[in-house]
Amino acid sequence: MENFIVSARKYRPATFETVVGQLHITGTLKNAIKNNQLAQAFLFCGPRGVGKTTCARILAKTINCTNPTAEMEACGQCENCVSFQTGHSFNIHELDAASNNSVDDIRSLIEQVRIPPQAGKYKIYIIDEVHMLSANAFNAFLKTLEEPPAYAIFILATTEKHKILPTILSRCQIFDFNRIQVEDIANHLAAIAQRENIAFESDGLHIIAQKADGGLRDALSMFDQIASYANKNITYKAVIDNLNILDYDYFFKLTSYLTAAEVSQTLLLFDEILNNGFDGNNFINGLASHFRNLLVGKDAATIKLLEVSETIKQKYLDQCRQTELSFLLTALNLANTCDLNYKNSKNQRLQVELALIKMCHIRSVVNLAQQPLSINNTATDQGQDKKKTDVTKVEADSQKVKAESEDHPKAESPKIKAESEDQSKAEDENHLKETPKLSPISSATSIKINIPKANATSTFIPSLNDLERLANGEEDSGPKKATGEARETFTYEKLLEVWNSYIQILKATDKINLFTILNNFAPALPKPELIEISVESKTQEQFVQKESVELLNYLRNKLKNFGIEVTYKLMERKIENRLYGNREKYDYLVNKNPKLDELRKRFNLDINP
Structure with missing residues (x-):
């Protein structure tokens, strides 16, 4: 029975042309041989079984071949090629660093490097699994690797490049082998299989x-x-x-x-x-x-x-x-x-x-996630249709009442007039109640809300008309282009007058906290339509922002300018360094909180002089 040779050895590539899937490596090596630009040390790195050691042996055989082909392949017939193929070449030395990783092994290698080749031009040293060398062995190898004799070439092969010292890497030309493609x-x-007659x-x-x-x-x-x-x-x-x-x-x-x-x-x-x-x-x-x-x-x-x-x-x-x-x-x-x-x-x-x-x-699950959307859209469409029907009905009723009043001008009684006013008021209330529920807006409607960029701390608050228009799905073109909204200019004195009237309303309606904050500092008017509110802390600013819709609408209506915006400024209260009497302290506290006076009167308290 013949000795069986596994396919990995039997069909091991013998030339650069037969190497599988590493064209970028073989092409570079052949050009280096052709141009006589061989480096003193090569490092072949990559995963297992991709041809690192094979390419190292092919390179070693090719550079010592005395009769290479035009494609820079070894002839396979000269004395050097034959001695390499039979394993008797004295110019090619292989070292397994996994088992020869000590300093003594490297020193023995260095001693061999000093002997020039007896036949051929180069002596090639192939060190496989070079990452297994110890740190001392690497250090002993550094000098020889950096300045070897002209006839010595080192080819290092490894599967773990990251374990090699940077000083070794810097002295080598590094070739990264790729994983071979499935198709190759x-x-x-x-x-x-065809050569072995295997189906x-x-x-x-x-x-x-x-x-x-x-x-x-x-x-x-x-x-x-x-x-x-x-x-x-x-x-x-x-x-x-x-x-x-x-x-x-x-x-x-x-x-x-x-x-x-x-x-x-x-x-x-x-x-x-x-x-x-x-x-x-x-x-x-x-x-x-x-x-x-x-x-x-x-x-x-x-x-x-x-x-x-x-x-x-x-x-x-x-x-x-x-x-x-x-x-x-x-x-x-x-x-x-x-x-x-x-x-x-x-x-x-x-x-x-x-x-x-x-x-x-x-x-x-995907179908279930899509169902609520369709249901909501259907409900919205039904609600809009119902609203249109109600509006049409109301308009028809109003036209009917108007016609009857024209035919019988004296027949309109106070009772009918009161019922008409109640109905109108109820419709307005229902409209205000339904407005927040109209959140689904048609995708074809483009809504733009203009936020001023001049002052980063300013907060833009749209008017009620703007909110109603947005809820109805109408395009918001900004305060300046809105129909029916005035933008009259006003003076600072007029602003103070309206401001004082508003804080008195706050006091009368027991909104003492907001009254106290707005009463501490007078508003400023840095720009014609920009009102600056002074606060003493971020907490006060957040509190005023929550209540600022009513404030802004009051100012817009009273000043007849719907382009008014507000901004906030942090201020520090200046306290005079003087002594205050009990009466002055009490007046100051009452000014801060008017309910304190009611408390004093209820318990029949006196103020010490």
Whole structure:
């Protein structure tokens, strides 16, 4: 029986051209050899199985080849190439830093560097897993790495670049190897299968490529395993069974159950998956990946992100047309939440089943969320129609009364007049009561509220007419353009007169707190239509703002200017440094709170002189 050689070794690339999926690396190295611009040290870094050590060996063989091709590939026939291929080359030295990581190992290497090559132009030192070197070994290696002999070239390879000292990184040309694409791995496996006379299905090779996660060596190992398991007939089912991978059909079937809200079928299918030996966490992650593929399949620009075979891709495209975007986004969120809570859950199966039940009801929840909106719109439309009918009825009644009064001018009695006034008053009250309820405004109506930017502390308060107009859905064009609103100029003396009359009304209506605040300081008029109210604290300012609607409307009506705005200014009360008598103190307190005098009279109290 012949000794079996695994595919990862048997089909290891021997030239730059045969390296899979690292064109940016091989192209750069070939140009460096062609232009004679080889660095003294290279660092190849990347995940496992992507070709770091392979490229290092190809580079070492190529730069010592005495008869390279025009594409800067090793000829494979010269003495140096043959000695390398048979493993007898004295110019290429490989060191495994995982087991030779001490200072003594590095010192031994440095001693070898001093000896020039006997045959060939360069001596190449390949140090694999270089991140395993100790800190002392790195420090011992620094000087030689920075200033090596002209014939010495170091090629370092590692999977964990972040563990290497920055002083080492700064002395190397760094090449980052990419994960190999699924399509490249699948094509490479297909070529090997043809050379080995192994029957295969493209879907099965794609599953192997996805499972390898960008590592060609892992893919070749799985390829050999499944070829032995399936007796050189790699089918999709054989790959699924051997690698313990959930079939795509499970997820396609499950998605159809979820969108149809078939809870019982969904739970039974999940139970079948668990009975087949699959873990719930792997299942929920696979389901999330399935939803992700459906999501990227909805846009023609992102279809290329589907790293599956053409047959599976067509299934994804068919199902994504039948699945709403809202369902996919919500289901992805539920799957992600389930994955985060899975390990911490005491009943992990229930955690997944709960997520599946929620996914089944996504559509019903979306439909339920849309129903209140339609109901509110219908109710609003009915209310508006009813209001229009009432207005039409009132107008008809008024026209009828007017006609009767014209025909019989003397027949109008005080009783009819009183009833008419009561009806008008009731309509006005009903209108005021209904105004705040008319919050749904037509989407076609554009409402603009102008807020002055001149003073950051000013607060704009619209008039009652503005509020009523906004509630009715009419466009607010600002106070200056509103019809029927006056903007007469007024003097500061007129403002003080109206101001004093308003604070007296506050005193008469027992609004003592507001009366006290507004009575402390006289208002200012920094601009023709801007009234500045002085307060002693932010608390007072907030209190006045709550009551400022009545104040502003009173000022606007009395001054006949509906463009008036108010702003606030913090002030400090100046207290004179002199002694006050009891009578003066009492008068001051009464001025602050007039109810104090009523209290004194009720209890028949006297004021000490």
